[in-house]
Amino acid sequence: MYIGLDLGTSSLKALLVDDAERVLAEHTVGFDVSRPAAGWVEQDPAAWVSAAQDALRALRADNDLRELRAIGLSGHMHGATLLDESGAVLRPCMLWNDTRAAAEAAEMDSDPRFREITGNIVFPGFTAPKVEWVRRHEPEIFARTAHILLPKDYLRYALTGALYSEMSDAAGTAWLDTGRRDWSDDLLAACGLSRENMPKLVEGSAPTAGLRDKLAVELDLPDVWVAGGAGDNAAAAIGAGVVRDGEAFLSLGTSGVLFAANDGYRPDPATAVHTFCHAVPGTWHQMGVILAAADALEWLSRLTGRSAAELTSGLGPLRAPSRVLFLPYLGGERTPHNDAAIRGQFLNLDHATDATEAARAVLEGVAFAFADSRDALAATGTRINRALALGGGSRSGYWLDLLSSVLGFPLDVPEAGEFGAALGAARLGRMAATGEGAEIATQPAIAHSHDPDPALADACAEGLARYRAAYAAIRGL
Template sequence: MTTFLGLDLGTSSLKAILIDENDALLAEHSVPLTVSRPHDGCSEQDPRAWETAAEAAIAAVAAKADCSGLAGIGLSGHMHGATLLGRDGAPLRPCMMWNDTRAGDQAARMDADPRFRAITGNIVFPGFTAPKVDWVRETEPEIFDKIDKVLLPKDYLRFWLTGEAVSEMSDAAGTSWLDTGARDWSDDLLAACRLSRGQMPRLAEGSEVTGTLRAELAQRWGLPQVPIAGGAGDNAAAAIGAGVVKDGQAFLSLGTSGVLFAANAGYRPDPASAVHAFCHAVPGTWHQMGVILAATDALEWLSRLTGRSAAELTSGLGDLHAPGRVLFLPYLGGERTPHNDANIRGQFLNLDHATDATEAARAVLEGVAHAFVDSRDALADTGTQITRALALGGGTRSSYWLDLLASALGVPLDVPQAGDFGAALGAARLGRMAATGAGAEIATPPPVACTHDPNPALADPLAQAQARYRAAYHKLKDL
């Protein structure tokens, strides 16, 4: 049996799945990861922990299923991480993660240089790779001077698996160094950051072969030496797993962060909107994203605060009804779309003696829904209209939240049948493309288990709540 392995390096875990040529799941295993937050706005992981997690996940999958027919491996991972390697190939410091916002000043200076938006098609966000590396240059010069390669997180795994320093277009587009329309590094932008092309990984498409599994690792796991695909950043990989490739297709992801993702047949940059315009994982395609930094992460924050699990907090919500007076702004670590504000922080409003944990949880879900509406409107301002979307991610286990989101956005949300249709499947599919020469036609949408339709009766109450939410944001911004 011919099989394909997908590795997805997430914020909180590394997941490995094994599929066959029909996308049937043969084995899976996840290994938890932890995030270090040494200071406000900081978010770091040790790249060596990714090696340990990948080792455990691959070995577990190999023990659960016959991998003798393995033909290809694909990679996905959280984007924007600054993984800095010295000449010996070892990490020089912990990776600064996607939600690390300490480089706000550096990002602002870069964004004030018109070349960055013109070439990359995006605002320079504090969480992107370039400003974080510039932060290292200014505050840790002894580290900056030793940089031999700057890799994105999943590409560090590739380096460990193959010995090759390679990235691909979808992930590279989130660095602020890529000419997104031309799908190539910009020497001008690298020079502006006192870096060179030689310190960057070679670029490939997500469906291309980028190296071969090292003999030592193949022997250790009892696997054949197979090709490893370019892969994709986590959201582009999720789109491949969900079959969101054609122009107009979309998905909503309720994970640690929140993403409203729309596939595009052409390149549609509009930096002023704070919408991400990135390369997709297959040649000749692009995508746009509205990004919320705290989605389920906001609910997990409330869980830690109250000592009650997310399931306990949401179990008493009952049927969806009009929003209450309590408002929550989910800006726990800043916000991307549409505000581009690393310094803004979250806020509860209109609390009173009757506010309990359940009401606070309701406000958190509503606050995230309002943030998604902001992203929808920002996408619409670029000319991208979303008429329905697949709903992915851990937050989709809450039917209440999906009903709320469908009603707030005014679009049906389709929930896939049980199975993994996220980034790990997308990575495995890209591994299949690289190994077999298959194209994007294998990235088919999953069967739908159910659809959450908008409730017309809630359209006006939710619109009024959205107006209060935006007014609260402007008041908070002025503080």
């Protein structure tokens, strides 16, 4: 048996599977996010530990875990968890969507070493600018900082007492030499840090440490390895079997991700594409990232007082994009703009615009944002011919038809089952325990596919052109 722990922004999911990847049990525990000021998004790491212990107890209560071999970890990326010399948390963790460090990120990004070594723009959400913000605005906290951990790696520390990270998550800090798969001493020094402040790096499929003895006794668990694990998107790719060059997925979650696996390292920071290490050795991946995908529809739901299902139920058959435009930049945008200041817009509203038309425009705006990511990936040499459709938004057939027609390639919907980040974490645990490799990361069976409508190709291209012109027009207003 293997357990995957997936630390999300608002909940932790624990998944128990066997060697045949049959799901034996799962349990989810929720927790809160704090937004103490505009652009600030924080979380108490103690909530992650409590949730993990509750989830493990729940699995243990209903299952005989004597055959448990390993635990794998997945988690949201870029968070800055600061510990003192004794391992105590010094302040709430700043999460991936915390943008307070925009000025620090711009300053780092102006230093050519960061793009050259990391292969990426220094985005405001990355870990390094957040820690630099602490150095400038909370110097007493920075002076006491002995260790810096990413969220899932703090969870590992709480479970094992060991300070480890792995390549896929570390690549989102702006301190990793992504091509060499190692910390960059130069970049750490530029931030007043050294390797002494950072966890030891392993591959995501490698073992790190066992559970703390006291915790294993309290939870009544056997002595098992905890695997290196992965950042959430890399873990989702392992769960979906997107590990070989050219394989891809499109995730319609709170944020949106267009993810492609690569068998080589081919960065192009100017595109605002994320080029990160994958969670298995000798592989990398690239992502176009949209900060508000399904979250844009949820925003409209809150605004109108109608559920997302109600808003989209009257859309009818797919048709050409309307004149109403929506730019889904509710909290800034990453790919391709790297623009933390831009905000969402509705354009071309008139008296006939109702909630259904607004919903149609939101779905179209997110589809156009994915087209921006498609073209940014293509500029690096990564061309996607088809992709798996994942995430809560993929339950909308209308949205997938629209996305396929805008993007110009088929989207494959897996059969019902578990193939997300929790399964990816469990698979990495199995690799760590058995020595198996990426060959066990198989793709799920496909239930059906959504193909582009050639009759809408010209209209979708025209809508995309208007969308891009709108961004150019409002930028800086």
